[in-house]
Amino acid sequence: MEKLLLRNIGVPDSHMLATYKSRGGYHAWQKVVESMKPEQLIDEVKASGLRGRGGAGFPTGMKWSFVPKDNPKPKYMVCNADESEPGTFKDRLLIEQDPHAIVEGTLIAAYAIQSHTAFIYIRGEMVFGTQQLERAAEEAYQAGFIGKNIYGSGYDLDLIVHRGAGAYICGEETALLSSLEGGRGWPKVKPPFPATHGLFGCPTVVNNVETLAALPWIIEHGAAAYAAMGTEKSKGTKLFSVGGHIARPGVYELEMGYSFKKFLEDDCGGVPNGKKLKGVIPGGGSMPVLRPEEIEKVNLDYESVQAAGSLLGSGGVIVMDETTCMVRAAWNIARFYAHESCGQCSPCREGCHWMEKIFHRIEHGDGQKSDLDLILNISGNIMGNTICPFGDAAAMPAAAFIKKYRDEFDAHITEKRCTVRG
């Protein structure tokens, strides 16, 4: 498979403009500004079948088309570089080593919605990544790719790199916008939606780093070429960041629809040290874990993973072998969500901490027989009842771990200790 998203990774000085340009960079941007109308661009991206790579998988072209064209308010384009989903480090790779792809993608998306101010909101902890993006933006400004009257077309565009302040919730698009506005990183109640009422109440589109990084290639090679890859409903390629008990961890680019089992065993080298696979999370810490037998027929695309009872999400693959205590793993993830809950709405604010406390006591030998059903009940009470998907993100893994490894949890409670690690 021809590398698309990872095409520049590994090339010396890949982050510098000269290198990026020498490999065809900003050619797509020029084509867009000089010869494409925004509606054309939107149609092209729709035809490519590109879906949001941040986790939700919403069709990108369709998202752009929700921005009202006759609205007098300024439009805003925002690149979501707040990668914080546990187990996910694929955006980070692009940010650090191919920042121009992200810049160029952001510019293309801005043009599609006729935005004249674009932002890249980057996770505050990514100090090095911020430097890379800021340098790339600076280089692009100097080259005239950003700024006034780009390519003499009369189109103006500014790009601002903005750092977050350390909250996972700011990866949720409306919380990101709240933070970008200078406020608390609280998600906004929907409706209205960002397409009509986003940043400062103006029409706004938020796209993930990986989604935007795919745009230059799509423009260069055409929507059909992109749509020729992948499956019927999941087009193109996706990055997967694989970590945990795996021989060759790292970021991989796969055509959508690739066999999950083949990926783990062949491409990633399988579980090392002769251990057996016990569970794998396909799409980041918020997605339900899958048992080894459950991934036999799973392909890495949105539909197939969903049919198996989990979600492709961010593509953060977390591999756990037989030495993993699932109680501890579940507690670890519950702790993450309790820590990161913004606290705005009642079920998540109270429920996440409650679940963490119950997992904690199970892990530490104090579990009660009723605890498991209690967690399942709390999880069910959170799901679907919150302002944003964070609640679901906390509830799903809690329930999945218990359902898939019930015997282990029961033993941990009865024996008052971990029966896996001893």
Added chain:
Amino acid sequence: MDPVSIIVDGKEVVTTKGQNIIQAAAEVGVVIPHYCYHPKLSIAGNCRMCLVEIEKMPKLQIACNTQVAEGMGILTQSPKVLAVRKAVLEFLLINHPVDCPICDQAGECFLQDYYMQHNRQESRFEFGKVHDRKKTVFGPNVVFDGERCIKCTRCVRFCQEVTQTHELAVVNRGDHSTIALFDDAVLDNPLAANVVDICPVGALTDRDFRFKVRVWYLNKTPSICPGCSTGCNISVEAYQNRIARFKPRLNEAVNSHWICDEGRYCFHGLTGGERLTAPLIRQEGGLVPTTWEHALQAVYSGLGSAQPLAAILSGRNTNEEAFLFAKMIKQFSAEAALDVFYQERALTTTQKLLMSPDRSPNFRGAREMGVASEGGFEALMRQLAAGSYSAAFVVGEDLIDANGEGEKIRGALQRLSFLVVQDTRMTETAKLAHVVLPAAHFGEKEGTYTNRAGRVQRLNAALIAPEGALQDSEIFLRLLDGAGAPQAYATPAEVFAAIAREVAAYQGLDYDSIGALGTELGSAGGGAS
């Protein structure tokens, strides 16, 4: 007004476009429980208590942020809805201190009420609760308890959107989220205590009312605030014949849901202190108690012989009292200078949200009843200070305490040949009187006030006047009787009927149909608003 037809719990409802489901359901008496929603604040959508089931939508939706649409089918009592209400309450209660035995909110607390209506189950939470600051003073009138707070953010939004003073914010994250003052801020804006009213739980409580009385013992009487001529609608809440607190009453035409802090607490200044319980007459050595007969006799002779006469009515007297006062004074002296107490002060922008620049709630009504002189109250006071009058009849105001010219006024009053003071307490002015008549205050009266904007509103008596004191109107009627012009009015309603006959602006108004929300002058037929 675009009509929209929806179905609530199987009943067809015709409502208006733009209504949210909470509002539309309320139109047919269906109450959807909620905390963070408030009709006068932006939508927060954080409590999740108002989740309802909407046909064709897979997830439950919050009623506060869902606009009605033609044909929308809404279920407010389905098993899913009942279950989620229980769940939300459970979540809200796991870290709640359950301070009920020591919390002022008990009896009017939405956690208590909704728990009884929608949950009633034992707690399943077996861990230590999150602790937070308790009894933290936010301002002169408001105290905060972080543990009781359910983070609905009504208080934060009130300070951002209504007063725009921005004292409050949410700080910290997750279950340590709490409400705090911004650096160096104090919650002392002119409408600050309204956050106590809108706080659904006992997180924000009134310092003045703290621990005074359990709310279920309060006798609540709808009335009008006597603070200024805005005429905010209030509920006077009393216990053992004393006012415990004012609460605002909803009236979109006047004060909406609010009352200013000055008005809220003004009853202290107007009702405290030792009451006069017997008429007093000046003899050698000072004022001595006497009978009503004797006192009124002294008034006839005193006023009859001393001209010119100045008569000053309190801005807190009702239209009915003003009507009778004007008649009574003119009976004694056709050329008497009479006016209603009226003083203005400068107001800040925030104060102007509600307040009027005066402290005379019924100055307009009084003037329309004939208690008005050509030059106005200020000119009358200047004349009084200059010694232009021989006698004065002062009702319900302490002229010496009223402004910075106290000593000048005192001197002028001392030089009067005859001074009658009708009041509730022994004021500095009353100390100089020849006759003192004990009267009732606003909380003990029934009648009407006409606010600055020309709205006639009903006062109702919340308290009983002390033994020995009489209603102002009763005193005026007795004086009229003794002066040879008896009036046959037994009740304020009958006086109002006379007003409607004799005062042009009040033509066609009907006392009974003024109603709880008042009536605008000029609305022919005088129907309730």
